[in-house]
Amino acid sequence: MATITASRAEEDAQKSQLVEMNWDPITRIVGSLGIFTKIDFGKRKVAECHSTSSIFRGYSIFMKGKDPRDAHFITSRICGICGDNHATCATYAQNMAFGVRPPAMAEWIVNLGEAAEYMFDHNIFQDNLVGVDFCEKMVKETNPGVWEKAEKTRAPHEELHGYRTIGDIMKALNPFTGAFYIEALQVSRMTREMFCLMEGRHVHPSTLYPGGVGTVPTVQLFTDYIVRLMKYVEFMKKVVPLHDDLFDFFYEALPGYEEVGRRRILLGCWGSFNNPDVCDYTYAKMTDWGRGMYVTPGVIVDGKLVTTDLVDINLNIRILLGSSYYDDWQNAQTFVQKDPLGNPVDQRHPWNQSTFPKPQKRDFKEKYTWVMSPRWYDKRTGDYLALDTGGGPIARFWATALAGIVDIGYIKATGHSVKIYLPKTTSKPEVEFEWHIPKWSNAIERDRARTYFQAYAAAAALYFAEQALAELHAGRTRTWNDFKVPEEAIGCGFHEAVRGVLSHHVVIRDHKIANYHPYPPTPWNANPRDCYGTPGPYEDAVQNTPIFEENGPDKFKGIDIMRAVRSFDPCLPCGVHMYLGNGKVLETHHSPMFGAVPQAG
Amino acid sequence: MEGNPTGCVGLADYLGWDWKSKAGLPIVNVPGCPVQPDNFMETVLYLLYQVAGLAPMIPLDAQLRPTWLFGSTVHDGCDRAGSYEQGDFATRYGSPKCIVKLGCWGPVVNCNVPKRGWMAGIGGCPNVGGICIGCTMPGFPDKFMPFMDEPPGAKLSSSAIGIYGQAIRALRSMTNATVNKEPKWRHSRAELTTGYHSNSY
Numbered sequence: 001m002a003t004i005t006a007s008r009a010e011e012d013a014q015k016s017q018l019v020e021m022n023w024d025p026i027t028r029i030v031g032s033l034g035i036f037t038k039i040d041f042g043k044r045k046v047a048e049c050h051s052t053s054s055i056f057r058g059y060s061i062f063m064k065g066k067d068p069r070d071a072h073f074i075t076s077r078i079c080g081i082c083g084d085n086h087a088t089c090a091t092y093a094q095n096m097a098f099g100v101r102p103p104a105m106a107e108w109i110v111n112l113g114e115a116a117e118y119m120f121d122h123n124i125f126q127d128n129l130v131g132v133d134f135c136e137k138m139v140k141e142t143n144p145g146v147w148e149k150a151e152k153t154r155a156p157h158e159e160l161h162g163y164r165t166i167g168d169i170m171k172a173l174n175p176f177t178g179a180f181y182i183e184a185l186q187v188s189r190m191t192r193e194m195f196c197l198m199e200g201r202h203v204h205p206s207t208l209y210p211g212g213v214g215t216v217p218t219v220q221l222f223t224d225y226i227v228r229l230m231k232y233v234e235f236m237k238k239v240v241p242l243h244d245d246l247f248d249f250f251y252e253a254l255p256g257y258e259e260v261g262r263r264r265i266l267l268g269c270w271g272s273f274n275n276p277d278v279c280d281y282t283y284a285k286m287t288d289w290g291r292g293m294y295v296t297p298g299v300i301v302d303g304k305l306v307t308t309d310l311v312d313i314n315l316n317i318r319i320l321l322g323s324s325y326y327d328d329w330q331n332a333q334t335f336v337q338k339d340p341l342g343n344p345v346d347q348r349h350p351w352n353q354s355t356f357p358k359p360q361k362r363d364f365k366e367k368y369t370w371v372m373s374p375r376w377y378d379k380r381t382g383d384y385l386a387l388d389t390g391g392g393p394i395a396r397f398w399a400t401a402l403a404g405i406v407d408i409g410y411i412k413a414t415g416h417s418v419k420i421y422l423p424k425t426t427s428k429p430e431v432e433f434e435w436h437i438p439k440w441s442n443a444i445e446r447d448r449a450r451t452y453f454q455a456y457a458a459a460a461a462l463y464f465a466e467q468a469l470a471e472l473h474a475g476r477t478r479t480w481n482d483f484k485v486p487e488e489a490i491g492c493g494f495h496e497a498v499r500g501v502l503s504h505h506v507v508i509r510d511h512k513i514a515n516y517h518p519y520p521p522t523p524w525n526a527n528p529r530d531c532y533g534t535p536g537p538y539e540d541a542v543q544n545t546p547i548f549e550e551n552g553p554d555k556f557k558g559i560d561i562m563r564a565v566r567s568f569d570p571c572l573p574c575g576v577h578m579y580l581g582n583g584k585v586l587e588t589h590h591s592p593m594f595g596a597v598p599q600a601g
Numbered sequence: 602m603e604g605n606p607t608g609c610v611g612l613a614d615y616l617g618w619d620w621k622s623k624a625g626l627p628i629v630n631v632p633g634c635p636v637q638p639d640n641f642m643e644t645v646l647y648l649l650y651q652v653a654g655l656a657p658m659i660p661l662d663a664q665l666r667p668t669w670l671f672g673s674t675v676h677d678g679c680d681r682a683g684s685y686e687q688g689d690f691a692t693r694y695g696s697p698k699c700i701v702k703l704g705c706w707g708p709v710v711n712c713n714v715p716k717r718g719w720m721a722g723i724g725g726c727p728n729v730g731g732i733c734i735g736c737t738m739p740g741f742p743d744k745f746m747p748f749m750d751e752p753p754g755a756k757l758s759s760s761a762i763g764i765y766g767q768a769i770r771a772l773r774s775m776t777n778a779t780v781n782k783e784p785k786w787r788h789s790r791a792e793l794t795t796g797y798h799s800n801s802y
Contacts, residue, residue, distance in 0.1 A: 062604030067747035073734060074602075074742070080635060106695075189720075196724030201714075203635055206724075206731020207694075209749070214694040214730030224723075357606070479695030 018047060019553050033526060033570055036364065037542060037561060041553055046561060049535075049542040051526045052362065052369040056325070060355045063516035068094060068485055068508050069210060075504065075518055076204040083203035084117055084195070085497035086504070086518060092274070093504040094210035095281040097491030100483035104276035105476060106212035108468035111273045111294070112225060113198035113205065114495075115464060118457035119232055120191035120202075121498040122393065122450050125569055126243075127173070127184035130447055133563050134246060135173035135181075142549045142559040146253045153249060157241035166249045169242060180242070187235050194228050197221060212480030217472055226465050229458065234425035236455040240433050243451040247444045254548050261443030261564030263541040264302065267395035268376060268387035268524065270313065270503060271297030272496035273460060283340040283492070286310045294406055294460055295496060296413070298399025299376060299387065303437070305402040306378065310494055315339065316377040317503070317519070318348040318384055323528035324372045329354035335507045335515045336490055346377075350505040350517035351490060371523050373530035384530065388537035389500020389521040390446045391569035393453030396496060397435050410459035420455045423462070443541075446567035485511050497521050499569035525568045538565055603743050613665055624652060630665040634736035637714055640670050664739060666711065675707035675726065675733045678716025687773070688766020690759060700732055701759055704749045707733040708758070 020038050038048040059078055066074065072090035076083040088110060095102065132138060140147045151167035163169045163180075172180035192202050198215060200206035207214040215221070250257050273294035280289065290297050290310030297313060299306045307313060321328055329347070336351040338344055345351055362368045375384035389395050397418055400406055404415035412419045420433045435452040438445040471477070486508065493504040500521030507515040527536035535543065542564050549559050613620070613628045621627055631644050644667055650656035660668045676682050684690070684699040685708070691698040701708065707715070707727045715728035726733050735745040745752075751759075786794035 056607075058606050061606055062602055064604060066604075067749075069749045070747050073748050077634065193721055193723050196719045200724045200726060200729045200731040201719045202724075204736075206726040207729060208731075209694050212694060214700065214732070216695060216697045216730055477695075478693075480693050482693065 018042075035538065035542065035561070035565055037558075039547065039553075039556075039558075041547075044547040046542050046545045046547070049539045050364050050368055051371075051528060051536055051538040051542075053371050053526065056357055056359070056370045058355070058357065060353070060515075060517050061357075063513050066513045068097060068506065068511070068513050071504075071506060071513065071516065072208060072210065073204075075516075078518060078520070080203055081121065082117075082497045082499070082502075082520070084113065084199060084205050084208075085495060085502055086520070087205050087208050088114055089493040089495040089497075089502045089504045089518070091208055091210050092281070092493030092495060093491040093506045094493075095491070096283060096493070097489040097506055097508055098210055098483040098485060099281075099489075100211045100481050101280045102212035102276075102481055103476065103478045105217050105468060105471045106479045107274055107276035107279070108464050108471065109198050109213050109215050109217065109479065110208070111464045112461055112468065113195055113208075114272065115457045115461035116191050116194035116198065116225075117202070118498055119454055119461070120188055120195060122454045122457070123184055123191065123239075124188040125498075126447065126450050126454070127239075128175070128181060128188070130450075130563075130566055131173040131181060131184075132175050133559060133566060134170060134250075135175065135178065136167065136170040137174055138557075138559065139170055142551060142557055143254070144550060146250075149253050150249065153253075155242075155245045156248075157245050161238045161242040161245070163242065163245075166245060169246050183235075184239075187232060190228050191232060194225050194232075197225050209480060211483050212478075215479060217468065217477050217479060219469075219472065222465055222469055222472070225461075229461050229465065230425055233422050233458050233462070234428055236422060236458055237425070237428045237431050240451055240455055243448060247448050250444060256546060257444065257548065258440050258442050259544075259546050260548070260560050261446070261541045261545060261567050262440050263388070263442075263537060265300060265398075265441045266302075266385050266387050266537075267298075267300040267390055267398050267441065268313075268501050269295065269298050269389070269395040269399040270494040270496055270501040271295055271310065271399075272396065273464070283311075286314075287312075290494070291403075291405060294408065294411075294463075295396045295456075296400045296403040296405050297494060298395075298403055299385075300395070300398050300402065301378065301385065305399065306380075308399065308403050308405075311339070311341065311343070313376075313494070314492055314503075315343055315345065315349070316379065317350060318346060318375045318377050319350060319353050319517075319519075320348065320373040320375050320384060320530040320532075322373055322531035322533075323367050323369060325358050325360055325367050325370055326372065327356035327358050329356060332356075340490070350503065350519060351492075351507060351515065353515070353517050369528045371527045371536075373527040373534075373536060374519055374524050375530060375534075384532060384534065386527070386530070386534050386537055386540070387501075388441075388525050388541070388568065390441060391450060391525075391567055392496060392498055392500040392521065393456075394438075394441065394446045394449035395500060396453060397449050397456075398437060401435070401437055408460070408463045410462050411456060418452075418456070420452070420459045422455065422459060443564045443567035446569075447563075450569070487511055500524065522570060526570060538568060538570075541565075541568070618665065626652070627659070627661065628665055629659060629661065629667065631670070632664075632666060632737040632741075633712070633714075634741065637717060638720065639717065640667075640713070644670070662711075666737075670713050671711040671737065673711070673713065673716070675705075675710045675712045675715055678713055678728075679707055680715065680728050685759075685762065686766060687770040688759075688763040689770060695730060697730075700727055700730065701755045702751050704732040704734075704751060705755075706735045706738075706745055706752050709752070709754065710735045710738055712737040 034052045036050040040047045072087040075090045076087035153166045172178040195202045271293035275292040278289045278292035287309045298308045332354040336345045400413045401418045404413045406413040418435045424430045489508045491506045495502045503519045505517045525537045681699045690702045691700045715725045734748045
């Protein structure tokens, strides 16, 4: 989907060959994200990048005045991909605001549901969407030299996944015809069934409530889940080594490929899977129960773990403007002066945000997107950090590994890595995978972490299923506790949507929602330059990305840029929200159908 | 939805409920938030049959919904409707009984999800413990909020069924206990006995 708008020369562009290339919409994701780049074909790198979204939806506006019990039903509708992540996160915020602690069984059921969601979404994104960027047809078109090499390169883990050469793996990834592509699709379907067992429906769960779940826990329920889970565990034993082989090959075949999508290591993870033994949903104890999560929350700056404290994470979230189509709320109402521990809450914190949309024409020197700029304030340095989520898994692993807390038999965080143990399955012996902290935060490592996290989610689900069965065998089958909606309250929920950090902040007054702000991962990743001029993560990850594609400007597909952007698992409808313009009409090259149908002349 | 600044509406509200395409196709609404996936694909497939001249005009109700999908209510297809009929209502989420008192709109909502399941016969809404919030109906969501309160109409009908339902439940429970008894003609003696009486047929 590329158009060469013009070869407008700018500044130093005379000596290099600066060409403006735009992808809008970026396909294989819901199409409201546009990436505008200037590519320097002389220096073979991206000179400038702007990330923009043309959709405004206004959830924070129409949530006002609603019954707070309805928050999870409504916010689930933010997204048709990760709605359940929103619903879950909303119930976390509701539980805090209502002062209710669900029975343990409910937590295990929600954790099993969310684990199935990770298993589903990472699987379909990785192997049916990202995989297409690495498939035979794509590589042949963009890097014929690499394809030749792939055909001759033996796959180091052939005995585990069954593909003899890297070229064979790439063929298996061809959309609609590749064996692995097809297998992955079928596996994804099964994981959706697992989700529906726990939460009724995907993408908007029917059985999720503040205070617990409506799912009836029976032996049959868990049998039906575990039967499917064990098939997925078996599948993982093939999937992880397959991707390791494929990604390692790219480093080897294209020296310097680590620079694609590389940015400073600035990662955020808000933690996932609450532990019912410690999680009482009180703000006062959030530091402790946050650390009890089965994916540890954390902020990583330049490879160092800065915090694992959800209170600290919460208080330092700042929503900046700069390049977004909104008026400022600095002098608007302050909803929350202090948190329940007495800490001051900033006016730029989601609890105090007001949304004043101001539609206008896109201007890359001024305002160019509906996405705001979420930042994390680093009190050590006074910097407003443009944290990214790396598409979710890389940040989750990095935080969990360094924190070294998670230790549940199937998973062990070591302080420098994460070990994942998968038991014997129908036709494969037990295996142990180990995710190691990589040297870079780049496209390949984001993609690699995704594969490993599929195994992590499966391993965690094995543990959750055992815990749920133990509760069931002990006769503790209650799944919901009653509550009253207080007249005034505040709440926050922290969770990991599939592609990264998710928070919901609610303020209740007169038993109604007075303020509500969901912050999903894509606003963290796809945001624009803020008021300090700091670019958003997509922008700086794409900027300076070297171009390895062998095609010149005429046949340019932008594959390296697409790999960089897709490594973040973009999902803009999560974050933003009124389609204003006519999408540019471009040739349909980057689509999930790539290579599967004859291209219309 | 109340408070929505975009003013978005459905296609029929915008183009008119009698609108037809050049090929003579009406607007077809396959409601649901989200749509049950098989409902959607099946409708598309039906329309392809119709366009190919292999099927008659798609049968639609007044809301332009395919009648074979939306002709019955949630309640009609719900496996908890039996507990409603016996006046046996859940008072907390997670109970396997009828959840109409907890906010379920199933008795008056047109939808096949409890019958069809969410996918491959798995999942659904009230059949698996999730209140029906009316997502296939005109006026969703405003008309049905707040979701977790008992629908106004349900208060009357669930009280009315209470007396009848409890009587029926008592009678059924007696018969159920009888048919659950091991019959006398099953024993370890050498003599062969049977409960079969040919003259009763």
